[in-house]
Amino acid sequence: MTFTVDERGGRRSAVVEARHHAKNARGDRPPRDSYALFLLPGALAFLVIVVVPFLMNTGVSFTEWQGVGSPKWTGLANYRELMDDAEFWASFRHSLFMVVAMAVVPTVLGLVLAAALFDFVGKHFGSRTAAVLRACFYLPQVLPIAVAGIVWSWILAPENGSLNELLKAVGLGSLQQDWLGDPDLALYSVMGVMVWVQLGFPLVIFMAGLQRVDPQLYEAAELDGAGWWRRFWHVTLPQIRPEIYVVLLWCTIAALKVFGAVYVLTKGGPGGATDVPSYFSFTTFFEKTQVGYGAAISTVLTVIVLLLAVVGLKLQTRAEDAEQGVVR
């Protein structure tokens, strides 16, 4: 393995730096087994809490079972049924909308807001103001989703809901809607709430990333006459690319698994308009007591999330390596 370092990008990211250091240090580190011991408790917990239940779930997905009594082996029947289940595919389509709401939009908005807070608010109003605003954006991440969901269901209520009342108060009464009850609107309303919930996470990560960007890069760009947008595009974005990858991957996985918000806000309704795979799996398990079929849904969901995680991590590594000129 050979690698060269291209310094044109200024300071390298902490992630790459750490990896580089680890590679160089290989010869000096203590024997592998001493690390393995530290990993053992975590590995055991992972095995008991994640791997074994997942394997059991996969096993159950090949059966017809009501949760009690004896499961009946049906092979791939549940998966075959899943392929033709319009409700299941509809729930996956909704998941893609949730990816937009929970990964794409918060990442883009988070980038712009982080840069604005760091560059503008931080410089003109002090870092304390920026920190307070950052905390405000992060607050929804701290709130339990059940609490946030109930409050939002009050805000979005068709009768006496704050949003509709506000619209009326400012003379926009004609824009009043049944935000969660109209099948054409409900998914977008849930998406809106999820943007609000999710925004704080990328914002905090990006602001942390911006801390380690060399200020000289901005100064140089400024001296060359680059405006805010050009500096954002040519300095900020390339410098915090590793954080962007992490945020996108993390948020996409969160979007595919989303459950709490749908459960509290709409219970998948109206008429299935906001159903998502995890909620669909939940109702199949507990309401319909079709445990085998529910297990098949959650197995498919897990496999998709795993695939996405692996592909995402590979892409991230490849991009970082390309950036640093590492050849594997």
Place this chain on the structure above:
Amino acid sequence: MLTARRRVMAAAAAVVSTTLLLASCGDSDSGSSDGKTLKLWHYESPDSAMAVAWNAAIKEFEKTHPGVKVKFEEKGFEQIQKTAPMVLNSDDAPDLMEYNKGNATAGHLSQQGLLTDLSAEVTKHGWDKKLSAGVRTTSQYDAKGVMGSGKWFGIPNYAEYTMVFYNKDLFKKYGIAEPKTFTELTAAMDTFVDKGVTPLANAGAEYVAHQYLYQLALSKADRAWVDSYQLYKGKPDFHDAAWTYAAETFADWVKKGYISKKTTSAKAEDAGLSFMQGKSPILFSGSWWFGRFAAENKFDWGTFLWPDSNLTLGSGGNLWVVPKGAENKQLAYDFIDITMSKKIQNLLGNKGGVPVAADPAAITDPRSKGLIANFNTLSERDGLAFYPDWPAPGFYDVLVSETQKLITGSAKPDAYLDAVKAAYDKGVQAP
């Protein structure tokens, strides 16, 4: 060094796993099988008539069983509904538990062998003689878990049924008399709509909406229709006159403004509040609201049975069931017997519940008298037609979802009935 450390860890892991294994395979009788503790779960809200009665029963039980302690755990309806099979299959099962009645719930558990057959106790204590036929239906389940015949797996101590709750003050304000017929009811709703008032409180996201629809179907149905749908005695036709009338009338009511489209995502609580706050003059729902309305309504209100219909939604209340693995079954039977006593039944009746074995003369509250009188009318004409979501597991969600489509207009009545039929056919394959 490392090898020695590893050996220690391996030994520790072996000890821990052996302990865990022994614990998990432990003697199932190691719980509270001491004849001194009754472990009891129920999920009635603390101020409901039932909870008041059960609390009184607990006191009575402790008085008549000196040295025995009742270990009561308050549970949520959803909590028990979702986890009952797993809990009852474990060593943590209580001695006595309140559980939802119907094929998909108590029937399902009985079929899986998780509930104790109470038939001998029923005869011994004469509980069967206290329960009317309609109430009794949900206590007995056959080998397939279908209610109406077979062994006794649960005892209900109260009953429930649906009725029209109406705001007398609002009716008076708009000069409308209490409707005695269905025509008068629709005429009253027309008047409200003309005055800009949406007459019916509704909740599309929960049971309220599909209960309106089922009631409309029941008004054109008979006992054989109910038996076919609920007890699988025959194959229900979802495009028959009753179902078609119900779906079309419901859709029509939305169009006419009797039901607001804005209630698509409303919860049952929203519908109740809308009535309690005097926004909606009419709510068709169950006797479970009665105690709360009596305590909190700030206006004059009354109730009447759905006009021109022999049948309405209703059944025996939730069941007391004794899990198969219960440690202290005898104490559980004794407790059930106390809840069936006149003292507890009369208390239940006076607190706004519908008792099954009360002394009519002991019910003093005038509104409660009316509530019980209406129930007796229903009982006499065998008018309890259960609930529309009972026939199949998961059917509740289907009905909610499909009825929402009917409210928003995204499904026509015909498509609604097709969807309900498909879910029903799929769901009843299991029993």
